[in-house]
Amino acid sequence: MKGVTKLKYTKIPEATIRRLSRYSRCLEEMNGLGEKVVSSAQLANKCLVNAAQVRKDLAYFGEFGIRGVGYYVNDLLQDIKRILGLNKEWRMAVIGIGNLGSALLSYKDFLKQNYKIVAAFDIDPPKVIGRVSEKVGKPVEVLHINRLKEVAKERRIEIGLITTPPSEAQNVANQLVEAEVKGILNFAPAQVTVPDGYMVKDVFFTTILDNLAYLLSNN
Amino acid sequence: MKGVTKLKYTKIPEATIRRLSRYSRCLEEMNGLGEKVVSSAQLANKCLVNAAQVRKDLAYFGEFGIRGVGYYVNDLLQDIKRILGLNKEWRMAVIGIGNLGSALLSYKDFLKQNYKIVAAFDIDPPKVIGRVSEKVGKPVEVLHINRLKEVAKERRIEIGLITTPPSEAQNVANQLVEAEVKGILNFAPAQVTVPDGYMVKDVFFTTILDNLAYLLSNN
Numbered sequence: 001m002k003g004v005t006k007l008k009y010t011k012i013p014e015a016t017i018r019r020l021s022r023y024s025r026c027l028e029e030m031n032g033l034g035e036k037v038v039s040s041a042q043l044a045n046k047c048l049v050n051a052a053q054v055r056k057d058l059a060y061f062g063e064f065g066i067r068g069v070g071y072y073v074n075d076l077l078q079d080i081k082r083i084l085g086l087n088k089e090w091r092m093a094v095i096g097i098g099n100l101g102s103a104l105l106s107y108k109d110f111l112k113q114n115y116k117i118v119a120a121f122d123i124d125p126p127k128v129i130g131r132v133s134e135k136v137g138k139p140v141e142v143l144h145i146n147r148l149k150e151v152a153k154e155r156r157i158e159i160g161l162i163t164t165p166p167s168e169a170q171n172v173a174n175q176l177v178e179a180e181v182k183g184i185l186n187f188a189p190a191q192v193t194v195p196d197g198y199m200v201k202d203v204f205f206t207t208i209l210d211n212l213a214y215l216l217s218n219n
Numbered sequence: 220m221k222g223v224t225k226l227k228y229t230k231i232p233e234a235t236i237r238r239l240s241r242y243s244r245c246l247e248e249m250n251g252l253g254e255k256v257v258s259s260a261q262l263a264n265k266c267l268v269n270a271a272q273v274r275k276d277l278a279y280f281g282e283f284g285i286r287g288v289g290y291y292v293n294d295l296l297q298d299i300k301r302i303l304g305l306n307k308e309w310r311m312a313v314i315g316i317g318n319l320g321s322a323l324l325s326y327k328d329f330l331k332q333n334y335k336i337v338a339a340f341d342i343d344p345p346k347v348i349g350r351v352s353e354k355v356g357k358p359v360e361v362l363h364i365n366r367l368k369e370v371a372k373e374r375r376i377e378i379g380l381i382t383t384p385p386s387e388a389q390n391v392a393n394q395l396v397e398a399e400v401k402g403i404l405n406f407a408p409a410q411v412t413v414p415d416g417y418m419v420k421d422v423f424f425t426t427i428l429d430n431l432a433y434l435l436s437n438n
Contacts, residue, residue: 014430021429025408048410084429085436099325103318108384109408109425159431165327183435185428189244189328191267197438201431205422206328209404210240210303211233212378212420216402217304219416 016057020080022047023054027077028112039070086114093119093157093181095172096164097142100187104161105140118155121145123168145175152179159183166190173200235276239299241266242273246296247331258289305333312338312376312400314391315383316361319406323380324359337374340364342387364394371398378402385409392419 026046030038040058044051058064058076061083065071081087092110094101097120104110105117120142143151151157160176162169162184169188176184177194184200186192189207194200245265249257259277263270277283277295280302284290300306311329313320316339323329324336336359344361362370370376379395381388381403388407395403396413403419405411408426413419 017430017433018426020433021423021426022410024429025426048412083433085432086429090428090432099322100319103322104424106318107424109423110428113425113428115425115428158435159428183431185424185431191241193267199431199434199438201427201434203422203424203427204240204328205323205326205404206332206334207237207240207244208420208422209309209329209332209334209378210243210305211236212402212404212418213304213309214236214239214302215418216377219418 012060016060017084019047019049019053019057020084022049023057024077024080024084024086027073027080030073031077035073037070038073038076040065043071089114089116090159091116091118091155091157092159092161093117093121093148093152093155094161094163095121095145095148095176096162096168096188097122097125098163101161101163104163104187115159117161119143119151119157121148121151145172148175149179152176152181157181159185162186162188162192164188231279235279236303238266238268238272238276239303241268242276243296243299243303243305246292246299249292250296254292256289257292257295259284262290308333308335309378310335310337310374310376311378311380312336312340312367312371312374313380313382314340314364314367314395315381315387315407316341316344317382320380320382323382323406334378336380338362338370338376340367340370364391367394368398371395371400376400378404381405381407381411383407 023043026043030046040054041051044054064076064079092115094104094117101120105120110117117140120140121144122142123145125142125144158181160181160183162172164172166188167190169186169190170192173184173186173192173194177198182198184192184194184198185203186200187203189204192200242262245262259273260270263273283295283298311334313323313336320339324339329336339359339361340363341361342364344363377400379400381391383391385407388405388409389411392403392405392411392413396417401417403411403413403417405419405421408423411419
């Protein structure tokens with residue numbers, strides 16, 4: 001790997017970052033199959049994008065390919081993981097252990113990546129104690145939300161997944177900020193705000209459905 | 220409402236459509252509180268975007284505001300719903316009734332919008348019969364996947380939510396296409412392809428986490 005410059009990072013479009021994530025998924029699969037080298041056309045084909053897009057996305061981060069050969073699968077995979085910050089384990093907590101929170105505790109795709117759920121919180125923990133996270137391979141005890149700050153420090157939690165009712169989302173986000181959990185993935189359909197230095201990404205199923213409904217209505 | 224022209228639709232950025240969905244959510248809330256008029260600044264503030272963005276997004280679809288007054292809350296809400304194709308009910312099926320599929324069957328945010336789950340399918344229905352969708356107010360019987368085509372026609376299903384393991388996603392997508400279900404929301408972390416005239420939107424939690432991890436690593 002050469003020339004992965006920090007400077008350029010600020011200008012990277014979010015769509016590029018999303019595609020990098022997709023490329024890493026495809027490369028992971030190729031790597032698992034023992035494939036050593038891939039051309040941008042092959043990678044593009046596998047990831048359902050076009051080859052020019054692959055080259056353009058990777059060009060943001062420096063020179064990766066070997067002219068006339070393509071990319072070394074494992075090298076490119078490791079480079080992309082480094083760019084995305086996935087060359088480390090991310091320690092996460094789920095807050096709100098209803099149906100969706102429980103589903104996330106056993107979400108198999110986290111298992112394959114470097115995302116580890118290390119704690120679960122609820123306002124009413126007894127009703128949910130004993131739910132199992134396959135991610136950690138043993139039951140995650142659901143703790144009372146009032147232990148968030150203490151446990152976040154203890155278990156070095158970096159990302160909080162909010163799966164509470166929407167009315168509680170901002171309150172939980174405040175508690176995560178208080179506990180210095182820098183990243184939030186917000187599944188509760190309510191906008192939450194955090195101070196500078198903290199990050200929220202929303203996962204609103206209904207917003208994505210609205211997008212689909214729009215496309216279906218206009219095609 | 221004036222000047223909502225069909226012609227313009229093709230050029231609308233996806234980010235605009237996502238924000239329209241957000242505006243409709245905010246307007247719905249304002250409407251519920253009995254608010255009659257809103258300025259672009261107030262709407263922007265409520266939706267956590269900037270006022271120029273609100274005006275620009277709405278300008279794609281014609282003239283909505285009254286100069287010096289702002290927007291009539293309910294009129295704008297109805298116009299946005301019409302633009303997004305939400306002035307009708309969307310009938311959906313969930314395919315794959317594991318943890319996530321079950322969570323979606325009782326996902327309260329669908330309930331508030333025009334998304335109705337009218338069927339649930341699995342390859343192993345007996346284990347899951349009797350799960351309840353609060354959306355429809357009564358238990359949704361989980362049917363065997365081999366009844367998809369027949370039931371899709373009968374119940375006029377327009378959107379399929381894929382919540383199977385990734386290895387089954389393309390197969391299920393094919394069956395949805397076979398059943399002429401035009402829209403797919405794919406939660407299974409695997410790329411699926413569909414013919415022209417069909418639409419897939421992915422909801423890959425890990426991809427969104429990758430995006431968050433990138434931002435946390437580079438800030």
